[in-house]
Amino acid sequence: MRVPVVHRVPVVHQQARRRRARYARLLWNGAEILVTLGVVLMLLVVHQLWWTNRQAREGAERKVQALQREWEGEGDGGGEGDSAGGGSVSDRGSTSPGDGDGDSDGDHAGGGSRSAPDSASATNPGPRPRWTQAYAxxxxxxxDLRVPVAEGISKANVLNKGYVGHYPGTAQPGRDGNFALAGHRNTHGEPFRYINRLRRGDRIEVETRTAVYTYVVDRTLSQTSARDGGVIREIPRSTVRPSYGYSDPGYYLTLTTCTPEYTSKYRLVVWGKLGSMRPR
Incomplete structure (x- = not known):
């Protein structure tokens, strides 16, 4: 006689089922949160690296065109960026390199005679530009860079608009001393992103209402402290790396920006000397 086989049906405990369901919901909710955070971060990156650049570049290009039309239409008359006063003191910035990589040529201090082209010394610099206003x-x-120069290094009112900012207290274009500028290296138009590619002998032009000044790149300081105010002094010389800079008066141009890229820990500095001037 055959003995019947009894098949045991596994018993699933309701409590264990509910526990697994809770774990599944937690995992699902956590995955949704992570995906949402990822999308938000991606949008922030796109905004910073693409949208701010696009907006700032378009605005800077419009300002360049507006300045050119203004100068062509008014000749030697006064304009928006050549009037004294205006703006707040808080927009004037500091005397340390602002948004200030390149390979240093290793040159030591020296050079930079105060002699300048005769035509440059005869040029009338005009009234002091208003704070935050583009004037060059x-x-x-x-x-392949063409960008407005505005007075002051305010981020909100100058640098974030894609402009290059003039350090208050430094010389104006074509004048004896140090015409010092700051610009973003990344985001907001990033006009100074590739100044590490500049080499000795490269030309840099600064156009104002009355003249075009041509500076010639002379030296590069690949990295210095963000507080190295010596690089923008009248006779520029690094206080952090004193072997970089000059010892004689002259007609200098200084470009500063952040380094390494996507950080603001250090500053990159490029120096040039005035080579020539031509009236507009």
């Missing part, structure tokens, strides 16, 4: 155009042929 910086052109760097090697970098």
């Amino acid at each position: 155009i910086l052109t760097i042929p090697r970098l």
Whole structure:
């Protein structure tokens, strides 16, 4: 006689089922949160690296065109960027390099005679520009760069608009001393992103209402402290790396920006000397 086989049916405990369901919901909710955070971060990166650049570049290009039309239409008359006063003191910035990589040529201090082209010394610099107002155009042929220069280094009112900012208290274009500028290296138009590619002998033009000044790149300081105010002094010389800079008066141009890229820990500095001037 056959003995019947009894098949045991596994018993699933309701409590264990509910526990697994809770774990599944937690995992699902956690995955949704992570995906949402990822999308938000991606949008922030796109905004910073693409949208701010697009907006700032378009605005800077419009300002360059507006300055050119203004100068062509008014000749030697006064304009928006050549009037005294205006703006708040808080927009004037500091005397340390602002948004200030390149390979240093290792040159030591020296050079920079105060002699300048005769025509440059005869040029009338005009009234002091108003704070945050664009009053000149910086052109760097090697970098295919053409960007407005505004007074002051305020991030909100100058640098984040894609402009290059003039350090208050430093010389104006074509004048004896140090015409010092700051610009973003990344985001907001990033006009100074590739100034590490500049080499000795490259031309840099600064166009104002009355004249075009041509500076010639002379030296590069690949990295210095963000507080190295010596690089923008009248006779520029690094206080952090004193072997970089000059010891004689002259007609200097200084470009500063952040380094390494996507950080603001250090500053990159490029120096040039005035080579020539031509009236507009």
